[in-house]
Amino acid sequence: xxKQQRAARTREALxxxxxxxxxxxxxxxxxxxxxxxxxxxxxxxxxxxFPTKETLATAVQVRGASTTRAATEHLRDRTERPLRTLIDLxxxxxxxxxxxxxxxxxxxxxRECPRSAAPWTDEWLxxxxxLLEHAAKEELRPHADxxxxxxxxxxxxTGTESHIRRCALVPGERESAQEQLCRIWQLVLAGISRDxxxxx
Amino acid sequence: xxKQQRAARTREALxxxxxxxxxxxxxxxxxxxxxxxxxxxxxxxxxxxFPTKETLATAVQVRGASTTRAATEHLRDRTERPLRTLIDLxxxxxxxxxxxxxxxxxxxxxRECPRSAAPWTDEWLxxxxxLLEHAAKEELRPHADxxxxxxxxxxxxTGTESHIRRCALVPGERESAQEQLCRIWQLVLAGISRDxxxxx
Numbered sequence: 001x002x003k004q005q006r007a008a009r010t011r012e013a014l015x016x017x018x019x020x021x022x023x024x025x026x027x028x029x030x031x032x033x034x035x036x037x038x039x040x041x042x043x044x045x046x047x048x049x050f051p052t053k054e055t056l057a058t059a060v061q062v063r064g065a066s067t068t069r070a071a072t073e074h075l076r077d078r079t080e081r082p083l084r085t086l087i088d089l090x091x092x093x094x095x096x097x098x099x100x101x102x103x104x105x106x107x108x109x110x111r112e113c114p115r116s117a118a119p120w121t122d123e124w125l126x127x128x129x130x131l132l133e134h135a136a137k138e139e140l141r142p143h144a145d146x147x148x149x150x151x152x153x154x155x156x157x158t159g160t161e162s163h164i165r166r167c168a169l170v171p172g173e174r175e176s177a178q179e180q181l182c183r184i185w186q187l188v189l190a191g192i193s194r195d196x197x198x199x200x
Numbered sequence: 201x202x203k204q205q206r207a208a209r210t211r212e213a214l215x216x217x218x219x220x221x222x223x224x225x226x227x228x229x230x231x232x233x234x235x236x237x238x239x240x241x242x243x244x245x246x247x248x249x250f251p252t253k254e255t256l257a258t259a260v261q262v263r264g265a266s267t268t269r270a271a272t273e274h275l276r277d278r279t280e281r282p283l284r285t286l287i288d289l290x291x292x293x294x295x296x297x298x299x300x301x302x303x304x305x306x307x308x309x310x311r312e313c314p315r316s317a318a319p320w321t322d323e324w325l326x327x328x329x330x331l332l333e334h335a336a337k338e339e340l341r342p343h344a345d346x347x348x349x350x351x352x353x354x355x356x357x358t359g360t361e362s363h364i365r366r367c368a369l370v371p372g373e374r375e376s377a378q379e380q381l382c383r384i385w386q387l388v389l390a391g392i393s394r395d396x397x398x399x400x
Contacts, residue, residue: 029228083392084399111362114369144392148383151363155384158362159355162311169314183348184355186400191391192283192344199284200386 011049011059013039015102018050019060023105027057027112057109061118064106068123071096076127082134087185089124089131090153094160094177107161121154128153156184211249211259213239215302218250219260223305227257227312257309261318264306268323271296276327282334287385289324289331290353294360294377307361321354328353356384 017039021030050056106120217239221230250256296303306320
């Protein structure tokens with residue numbers, strides 16, 4: 001039992017160190033030697049638990065996915081106000097990307113390894129799609145393009161992730177990712193143009 | 201003269217090969233040996249022209265920036281319909297990101313090397329900001345949050361770049377990046393909600 005606990009602690013330290021590495025430099029540039037060193041765990045033990053970089057990346061993605069699932073589960077079952085729920089889903093993703101290194105790493109790995117076993121987007125994109133279908137009946141403007149809105153939602157999440165990374169590299173005061181995204185949704189909800197039909 | 205022409209051709213081949221590498225795997229993972237091999241130019245000649253990976257990355261960024269400047273210059277001088285001009289600017293960026301490997305590499309390098317000498321965003325973000333200031337007077341809805349709109353514009357460009365990369369990794373039929381972005385702008389211009397004030 002003690003041995004199992006020790007193995008679990010070793011795996012945990014490796015997943016955390018790998019998440020930090022994948023988050024910072026991406027899949028290709030991340031080095032197992034660096035992960036081993038920053039976790040304080042020998043290369044022998046690392047390769048015992050994770051024989052390849054791919055298995056380590058999958059473990060990080062599974063971790064990021066399960067954190068995301070736990071934090072957004074309550075939104076999936078909400079039946080009222082689907083558009084508000086979609087916005088809340090993206091705000092929760094913004095918070096997770098801001099605060100959780102495994103979630104941020106999972107988002108990056110999903111972009112860089114498109115055939116990965118546990119894509120991060122699987123945790124929220126199908127929910128977003130269902131919410132938009134429900135919103136189309138009552139909350140969206142008539143003829144609003146639901147497919148483009150799903151892409152816009154994805155762009156907002158990607159843009160938020162990119163903004164968080166930029167802020168991490170060039171530190172300074174900034175509003176939270178959630179606050180910023182909230183202001184953007186206000187624009188998108190009400191529209192920005194006095195005369196939209198004249199423009200496109 | 202012939203010698204100078206040969207040197208210019210060598211530099212050109214190296215910049216093209218480096219753009220492809222930085223675009224595909226990013227700054228950290230790109231290898232000078234791989235660039236030398238794919239350009240068909242010796243490591244000796246490569247390090248003669250570009251002594252470090254950083255100088256090569258700067259050359260790629262300068263190339264991406266100058267292509268972007270040439271393609272968007274006519275939009276900077278347009279004085280009428282600034283909101284329409286802003287949209288045209290993002291559509292032109294979407295086309296460049298879709299079609300030009302040096303532009304795509306410059307966009308990626310700017311994200312990954314935030315202290316770089318020639319950030320790609322410098323080519324269009326100041327123009328976007330000025331256009332939004334002009335649009336605020338006549339074309340934007342009263343009280344529209346211009347700062348949030350600039351961030352939204354950046355998110356749309358980042359999201360488009362990410363979408364193009366995803367499509368490159370998982371090939372298949374898709375609408376052009378410009379067409380997709382145009383549909384998103386239609387949503388943003390008119391707004392998506394029947395009752396925006398009730399939502400946030």
